[in-house]
Amino acid sequence: MFNKNKFVSTILVAAFAVTALAGCQAAPTVAKPETDRAGNAIKVPSKVEKIVSLNPAITQTLIDMGLKDKIVAIDEYSAEYKDSLSSDVQVYSLDTPDQESIISLKPDIMFTSGMLYVGGVNPYQTVSDAGICIADIPSSTSIAGIKDDIKFVGDCVGASAEAEKIVNDMTSKIEKITQIATNIKDEDKKTVAFLLSVPDDNYPTVYSVGKSTFIDEMITLIGAKNAFGDQDSWLALSEEAVINANPDIILHSVSYVPDADKALAARPGWDAIAAVKDGNIFYIDENASNRPNAHVVEAMEQMAEAIYPDYYAAVDKAA
Secondary structure: OOOHHHHHHHHHHHHHHHHHHHHHOOOOOOOOOOEOOOOOEOOOOOOOOOEEEEOHHHHHHHHHOOOHHHEEEEEHHHHHHHHHOOOOOEEEOOOOOOHHHHHHOOOOEEEEOOOOOEOOEOOOHHHHHOOOEEEEOOOOOOHHHHHHHHHHHHHHHOOHHHHHHHHHHHHHHHHHHHHHHOOOOHHHOOEEEEEOOOOOOOOOOEEEEOEOOHHHHHHHHHOOEEOOOOOEOEEEEOHHHHHHHOOOEEEEOOOOOOOHHHHHHOOOOHHHOHHHHOOOEEEOOHHHHHOOOOOHHHHHHHHHHHHOHHHHHHHHHHO
């Protein structure tokens, strides 16, 4: 005899079981990269538990992904993050790391920055010969490249979802800035010089940025014009070149000189520059602006507020 209640109960139990099973299924496994960001063939272990990061931008990225407990060694420029890492994390010289010591840590992967690779020579050959995966990530020149770096790291260490979240957050914040930039009137557009050094009498060279750099891209997205955007990449300039460019705004990331704003303004002949005349010299966080990872957006926000306080402050208050 057909029992309606029993039939319904059976269907409900089966449906619950299917739903529960679906909920317990693991997220799709993301394939491990077969080449690093420099194009070198690599073999990433299926499971990464120990990480060496000799790349400050990537060290910060790993911490952002919640992987600080897996970092067993860093370079000296990443040492500022040491307080948030394990107490026994090792710190190595970026120029001459102790490769035997690194091998003794038995890391699953080591991230490097490409700085020491010259003429195709692998400066970490001893580590490589020990069977440790070395993933090289040269400094990216664009925001898209930085996003790809983050995704690459996430795929390597099994944190693809965390990487995607970081990238999506970057994209959202940048879109907000670029939307504001569309409101900037042509007559209000500023010319900006972004300086990486303060010249002095002994070393009068000024380091700056041209096109094909993520800093140039950020200046453009904010709605401003790079004073040296007609030149390529990272630049070494004379003081005369800066004076002749006559930027409306000077941004800099110099923390090694006390009162760098004043030091720049006091340079001979710089009093003719519009930015100096109007007191428009601003410091932008050194690490946020110079390290190619998600934190460049923080630098971009600082730059936007320094260049166009009326436009960006008004929107922030409205929000």
